[in-house]
Amino acid sequence: MARGSFEDYVARIRERQPFAFSRWGDGEWSCLLGHPGQNCDGHRYTPTLRRDLAAVLLDRPTYDLGLQGFAQRRFGPAIETWLTQRSLSFAWVDADVFTRPSLAGTLEPLLEALSRRVVILVGPQHLDALTLFPFTAHVIVPDKNCHEACDRVEREILVALAEAGAEPVIAFSAGMSANVLIHRLHTRDHDATAIDFGSLWEPYVGHVTRSYHQRILDRARCS
Numbered sequence: 001m002a003r004g005s006f007e008d009y010v011a012r013i014r015e016r017q018p019f020a021f022s023r024w025g026d027g028e029w030s031c032l033l034g035h036p037g038q039n040c041d042g043h044r045y046t047p048t049l050r051r052d053l054a055a056v057l058l059d060r061p062t063y064d065l066g067l068q069g070f071a072q073r074r075f076g077p078a079i080e081t082w083l084t085q086r087s088l089s090f091a092w093v094d095a096d097v098f099t100r101p102s103l104a105g106t107l108e109p110l111l112e113a114l115s116r117r118v119v120i121l122v123g124p125q126h127l128d129a130l131t132l133f134p135f136t137a138h139v140i141v142p143d144k145n146c147h148e149a150c151d152r153v154e155r156e157i158l159v160a161l162a163e164a165g166a167e168p169v170i171a172f173s174a175g176m177s178a179n180v181l182i183h184r185l186h187t188r189d190h191d192a193t194a195i196d197f198g199s200l201w202e203p204y205v206g207h208v209t210r211s212y213h214q215r216i217l218d219r220a221r222c223s
Contacts, residue, residue: 004064004093006101006110013113013193016167020061020186022179023095023196025068028053029075031176033082041199042144043175049147053176056183057088063186066095066196098200107132114169117193120160122153122181123173129205135171136164146175154181161192170194173201 002008012019027039031050038044067090072079083089101107114133121127121135124143137160142149153174161168170185170192172178182194 004066004097006097009097009195010109010113013110013117013169016117018167018191018193020063020182020192020194021066021093021196022056022061022063022182022194023066023068023198024071024092024179025095025198026071026074028176028179029071029079032057033075033078039176041175043146043177046145046147049176049180052147052150052180056179057083057090058086059183059187060088061183061186063182064093065090066097067092068095071095095198098197102200102203114171118164118168120157120164120168120170121173122157122170122178123201126205126207127173127201130201132201132204136160136168141174141177147177147180150177150180153177154184157181157185161189167191168193172196173198 009019009021011017027041027043027045030037030039031045032053034050035045043049067079098107098110101110111132119133119135120137120139121130122139123141125140126143128138139153139156139160141153146153157170161170172182172195174181174196178196178198182196185192185194
């Protein structure tokens with residue numbers, strides 16, 4: 001079973017082996033590389049976000065970092081230069097490790113594993129409608145400019161963790177701030193399982209924010 005594969009992560013969740021996984025896509029790299037604007041979800045590339053994302057990588061995390069293929073294709077040489085200039089090197093895993101089975105309709109092993117765990121969901125309000133697995137707490141993040149609420153979200157996650165008891169899974173859908181929050185939590189507690197699911201759950205609550213989301217909805221209607 002390859003490290004960083006879908007089967008690997010499902011097994012770790014099922015067997016209660018703590019791990020952290022954050023995703024580094026074109027939005028994160030647009031921000032890190034100093035591009036202006038915002039990502040497709042309306043989160044601005046601010047100097048504070050750029051600083052905080054850079055601080056994560058400069059801390060040389062040893063947990064799993066997922067590099068998105070699209071970001072590699074779009075910014076590959078610039079990413080390599082940014083890392084080399086800072087003497088950084090990572091054993092990247094696939095950032096789309098959960099997206100691919102979602103597209104294929106084979107998410108069930110993940111959903112079954114999550115259903116056996118205490119889950120704290122960190123994401124926008126509309127994910128309250130998610131029914132794929134139960135969650136004991138939902139820490140709300142803003143729909144846009146999520147990083148402005150990063151400190152508040154972190155405090156609420158810590159409260160939820162204290163109330164949840166042992167061995168919860170923290171399921172992040174918190175935009176680019178997820179990378180920062182996961183790093184802060186992992187630094188504080190290496191036994192916390194923190195997973196960046198990105199926009200994985202959006203089509204399952206009727207939100208189409210990526211081109212592949214429509215394909216998932218279409219497949220669901222045909223099944």
